[in-house]
Amino acid sequence: MPRMVLTGNHAVSYAVKLARVQVIAIYPITPQTAIVEKLDEMIESGEFDADIIHVESEHSALAAAYGAAVGGARVFTATSSHGLLYMYEVLWWVAASRMPMVMVVVTRAIGPPWNIHTDHHDIMSMRDSGWLLAMAENNQEALDLTLLAYRVSEDPRVYLPVAVGLDGFILSHTAEPVDVPEQSIVDRFLPERRQPYTIEPGTDVSMGNIFSDEYFEELRMDMQKSMLEALNVIREAGREYGRLTGRSYEKLVDCYKCEDADYLFIGIGSWMGDAKIAAEKLREEGLKFGVARLRWIRPFPVDELLEAASGKKLLVVMDRSISMGHTGPLYADVSGATGSRVPVYGVVAGIGGVDVSYKDFVSIGKWAVERLEEEGVTHLPLTWYHNGVFNYMYPVKL
Amino acid sequence: MAINIRALPRKEYLCRGNAACPGCPETLGLRYVGMALGDKAVLVVPAGCSSVIQGIGPKNGFAIPTLNIVFAAAAATASGLARAFQRRGVDAQVVVWAGDGGTADIGFQALSGAAERGENIIYICVDNEAYMNTGIQRSGLTPYGAWTTTSHRGKKGHKKPMPEIMVAHRIPYVATASIGYPWDFIAKLRKAAKIKGFKYIHLHAPCPVGWRFDPSLTIKIARLAVETGMWILYEYENGKLKLNPPSDRLLDPSKRKPIEEYIKLQGRFKHLTEKDIEELKKYVEQNWANIRAMLEAQEKQQLSS
Numbered sequence: 003m004p005r006m007v008l009t010g011n012h013a014v015s016y017a018v019k020l021a022r023v024q025v026i027a028i029y030p031i032t033p034q035t036a037i038v039e040k041l042d043e044m045i046e047s048g049e050f051d052a053d054i055i056h057v058e059s060e061h062s063a064l065a066a067a068y069g070a071a072v073g074g075a076r077v078f079t080a081t082s083s084h085g086l087l088y089m090y091e092v093l094w095w096v097a098a099s100r101m102p103m104v105m106v107v108v109t110r111a112i113g114p115p116w117n118i119h120t121d122h123h124d125i126m127s128m129r130d131s132g133w134l135l136a137m138a139e140n141n142q143e144a145l146d147l148t149l150l151a152y153r154v155s156e157d158p159r160v161y162l163p164v165a166v167g168l169d170g171f172i173l174s175h176t177a178e179p180v181d182v183p184e185q186s187i188v189d190r191f192l193p194e195r196r197q198p199y200t201i202e203p204g205t206d207v208s209m210g211n212i213f214s215d216e217y218f219e220e221l222r223m224d225m226q227k228s229m230l231e232a233l234n235v236i237r238e239a240g241r242e243y244g245r246l247t248g249r250s251y252e253k254l255v256d257c258y259k260c261e262d263a264d265y266l267f268i269g270i271g272s273w274m275g276d277a278k279i280a281a282e283k284l285r286e287e288g289l290k291f292g293v294a295r296l297r298w299i300r301p302f303p304v305d306e307l308l309e310a311a312s313g314k315k316l317l318v319v320m321d322r323s324i325s326m327g328h329t330g331p332l333y334a335d336v337s338g339a340t341g342s343r344v345p346v347y348g349v350v351a352g353i354g355g356v357d358v359s360y361k362d363f364v365s366i367g368k369w370a371v372e373r374l375e376e377e378g379v380t381h382l383p384l385t386w387y388h389n390g391v392f393n394y395m396y397p398v399k400l
Numbered sequence: 401m402a403i404n405i406r407a408l409p410r411k412e413y414l415c416r417g418n419a420a421c422p423g424c425p426e427t428l429g430l431r432y433v434g435m436a437l438g439d440k441a442v443l444v445v446p447a448g449c450s451s452v453i454q455g456i457g458p459k460n461g462f463a464i465p466t467l468n469i470v471f472a473a474a475a476a477t478a479s480g481l482a483r484a485f486q487r488r489g490v491d492a493q494v495v496v497w498a499g500d501g502g503t504a505d506i507g508f509q510a511l512s513g514a515a516e517r518g519e520n521i522i523y524i525c526v527d528n529e530a531y532m533n534t535g536i537q538r539s540g541l542t543p544y545g546a547w548t549t550t551s552h553r554g555k556k557g558h559k560k561p562m563p564e565i566m567v568a569h570r571i572p573y574v575a576t577a578s579i580g581y582p583w584d585f586i587a588k589l590r591k592a593a594k595i596k597g598f599k600y601i602h603l604h605a606p607c608p609v610g611w612r613f614d615p616s617l618t619i620k621i622a623r624l625a626v627e628t629g630m631w632i633l634y635e636y637e638n639g640k641l642k643l644n645p646p647s648d649r650l651l652d653p654s655k656r657k658p659i660e661e662y663i664k665l666q667g668r669f670k671h672l673t674e675k676d677i678e679e680l681k682k683y684v685e686q687n688w689a690n691i692r693a694m695l696e697a698q699e700k701q702q703l704s705s
Binding site for chain 1: 439440441442444451452454455456457458460462463465466467468469470472473475476477478479480481482483484485486487488490491492509510512513516517
């Protein structure tokens with residue numbers, strides 16, 4: 003298995019090639035662009051046999067990828083920020099069509115003012131759309147999760163699209179050593195494309211005309227059932243990937259020293275790496291922190307999360323986005339899942355790419371334990387951590 | 401290209417019991433698409449009357465495989481479908497069936513992009529000159545003076561010259577057609593199917609509900625549009641413009657019926673003043689002047705070469 007030094011973006015490009023994608027629809031937006039530039043280069047050089055559609059917008063990028071998928075091809079597209087928002091209605095159309103496909107979202111803040119640095123507002127806006135959502139911590143995961151995404155998306159028990167997120171610049175433009183699996187390994191992992199239907203001559207298949215409201219609701223109920231089924235499909239595929247590559251993705255929640263921890267950081271994406279360093283530092287000071295990083299946001303891995311949270315004194319949910327007027331979306335998900343089992347704090351930070359280092363996580367950890375141990379506060383839904391200041395921004399203390 | 405009625409397929413590509421209004425021009429047009437392209441056609445339909453005409457699923461009134469898609473995305477979706485078929489070696493003709501709003505307004509960007517890329521599809525704009533499915537709102541293709549529910553005193557501007565805009569894209573084939581002239585439309589579809597690349601056909605489709613006329617008059621009004629010169633049948637192929645019958649006899653204004661004959665049958669024009677009618681006439685003359693100029697330039701070019 004060759005080890006290469008790859009940026010997160012290029013790690014994705016290699017995954018797309020290894021997945022034997024047939025049609026790619028692309029439109030440039032920073033910081034995603036390097037993925038498709040690399041793919042274009044691979045195709046032009048003859049190294050990769052695929053068709054590329056240079057569309058005129060992201061709305062068309064997803065629509066063209068969708069059309070090609072309906073026509074029977076394995077497809078890929080990627081975007082960020084405003085590009086993702088421009089795709090928004092198509093996202094829902096693709097998911098409810100039950101059309102398997104994979105998109106990579108290189109996360110970036112949403113303007114104004116213009117800002118190309120990472121936060122998670124873009125990918126978190128997809129939560130309700132019917133896409134499965136995964137989020138990478140590092141470049142190796144960016145590659146592995148992209149391959150995993152094809153396998154899960156095209157599994158008949160799922161038949162839903164999958165988006166894989168990676169943090170803009172922090173991963174997308176930073177090079178790390180990445181193990182790139184052999185083509186033969188990927189071919190064993192990823193079978194020929196399967197999809198619920200194709201629309202082509204000789205079929206009587208149509209997609210998307212009007213149905214009764216009752217039937218419509220049943221279709222949506224079926225999507226939710228498939229989402230639940232996807233939890234098991236991800237575990238099965240993740241285990242298989244581990245068997246073939248030595249890197250298991252059986253767990254949807256990546257637990258770092260959760261078992262003996264009193265307190266957990268919970269979050270998604272690359273900054274959980276900083277949280278892990280912080281957990282070590284906090285342990286040196288006698289505060290037993292661990293990190294439960296959600297590798298998958300949808301389906302939401304409630305079972306694994308509850309297991310990780312069981313017996314803990316406090317969960318500190320770190321959100322890199324906010325649902326304005328309420329809390330961070332992950333906080334809402336986690337606190338909704340845990341109920342009154344365990345105290346949960348929600349902290350929003352790092353919006354618009356503001357750097358959050360392990361030192362910030364150490365401060366946040368200490369602050370949280372103080373609130374809990376000294377003041378007896380059991381629930382703090384939204385504290386916005388900015389420039390070292392803890393700003394409480396929720397109407398009531400619980 | 402002559403079309404023999406006996407040689408047309410007997411198969412119906414539009415089922416009875418579909419959800420179209422009486423006198424609907426879209427159902428007529430779709431039947432011709434089926435007759436022209438047969439079993440190779442795959443339809444991409446953005447939001448519009450034709451999303452509804454298919455009827456209530458799981459049944460579908462179209463006997464052509466159909467992919468419905470969001471309003472703005474027809475040309476992009478069709479691009480993807482066509483690429484997948486090419487890649488998989490599937491012998492198919494991808495056809496976009498989009499309304500005037502889905503073409504000239506919300507779908508225009510995707511259309512222009514697909515044309516520029518030279519995607520191998522036939523794009524049909526079925527033009528009933530307003531957003532009929534949402535209840536007769538004005539579009540970029542509503543003519544000057546026409547009443548709609550968002551132009552109560554008549555639209556102030558003229559129709560966007562869509563076929564000319566597509567000619568300006570320098571694609572291999574652009575044609576205008578009318579549901580009143582099925583042979584012409586079928587011949588153009590068959591010609592388009594033989595050409596590789598992006599083909600655009602603009603189908604004029606009078607709508608009884610939106611234009612306020614009796615459903616029995618659809619064909620008559622479609623024909624009057626052409627006979628009065630309000631709608632011109634032509635094709636643009638390999639950089640050459642050619643008028644088609646009966647428009648090829650109407651370069652001379654005296655051969656055309658007065659546009660009042662067309663206007664007076666439609667409730668949407670009933671409030672028009674003399675001045676409005678003059679404005680419409682001026683617009684029609686301008687369209688013909690453009691055609692004449694193009695034909696003359698072509699002739700000159702031919703002589704000099």
